[in-house]
Amino acid sequence: MEKIVDNHISIAGLKKTIYQDGNPLKILDGVDLSIEKSEIISVLGPSGCGKSTLLNILAGLDEPDEGDINISGLDFASRLGSVGYMQQKDLLLPWRSVKDNVILGLEIKGVSKRQSYQMVEPYFQSFGLSGFESNYPHTLSGGMKQRASFLRTVMTEPDILLLDEPFSALDALNRSRLQMWLLDLLDGIQQTVLLVTHDVDEAIMLSDRIYVMTSRPGRINSVEKVPYSRPRDREIINDSSFVELKSKILSFLWDQD
């Protein structure tokens, strides 16, 4: 899954206002972001800070009122289908087996079924899905569904992967297992990732830098660098620098209210 194109992503002065019952509601008020190739970025913010709107715009589902988005030189129209967007729910299609769910993106891009199967085959092992290729989604555990959904998103080789609270539906143990698994996996594939979460531990554990947003209208409040290189160990959660960074970010978030 190597990409030759430069994955540098930059977003500048993003503004978006929506209208609810005719009243303007300012959602995003000048959001700036920049992401290096293979970097993992987290966006943290209180609920209603416009994280979903930001993701929709980045994915190409919505257009900003103002501002520039540059994703490897793609314009708005070609962003759809080039940006991988994994939503909160796994959204596996109940009438398709795991294997057929995973190839959905390839199928849409016109890859033949036979070739798609060959392309996904090597990944079932590392995604913990081997032996379940022919199962229907309702027979899988929550973690497996999420991994299948993740594999479906990665198979389209997106320039950037947008993850919208991908672990929020899981229990604490499964969540931390999946976080560590994801960290290992991302190191292997050198994928650029933007992760939206409201879990501060998760943000520090997984990302290289963290953008903290203000509550509505959403702006970037601060950018924090995580002082750990990857691959990293679960144990960092007990480090004094981890705790320090966590309390700093939490104080930013608490100041919102």
Next chain:
Amino acid sequence: MINWLVKWSPAFGIVCLIVGAWQLLVKIQEIPSWLLPSPSSVATTIYNDYGMLLRHTVVTLEEIILGFFLALVVGVILASAICLSQTIEKALYPFIIASQTVPIIVIAPMLLVWIGYGLAPKIIVVALISFFPIVVNTVDGMKSIDPDIQKLMHTLGGKKAQVFSKIMIPSSLPYLFSGLRVAIAISVIGAVIGEWVGSSEGLGYLMIRSKPQFQTERVFAAIIILSFIGVGLFALITYLEKVFVPWSHERRN
């Protein structure tokens, strides 16, 4: 087989109860058989007139199945058109609903005048009466798709035609089958009405002809055969749903 009998034993129990009470009532009250034949005399009629009843059954079954397939094809095409275009929805949906408010008993004789006396008007009556639940259910199914799945398809680069074929059609199948179950039950009624209005064969014709001749046993024989057709076709559709839409059944159980 044993399991099947055990599973449906409540239904058999009710049938036995009704048949027994009916037989007793006729016997004790000495009701003449032209007014209300006893179950045993109906059974005897079915046994004795086996060949004649079978001939009429085949005709009615043919009308039901052909009319039902016409309804299925037209229903699915209409539902797809309604879901793909809002203009078509606004243009057609009111008329589809209105078509159900016109009593079929009024349309049936007109069809006879327009098309003639053969198989065609019966098939059309069956289709007219049974396409409605198919359209309504399929439209509901196609519109029930999760907006997040719509978003997913867009971010994967899916076009409208792909959303339709890969998402809307499969997700409408369980709904389509619910519609088909309703449709098959009422298509039996459609066939009988079609025959009542004008025909020379079929179970509906047999009923219409036997009543004035006071051969009430035959009327009841026809009713019983029609119920078996209805229940049998309903079961067949439920079985087909299990084969073609296995995920829906697995999730429900």
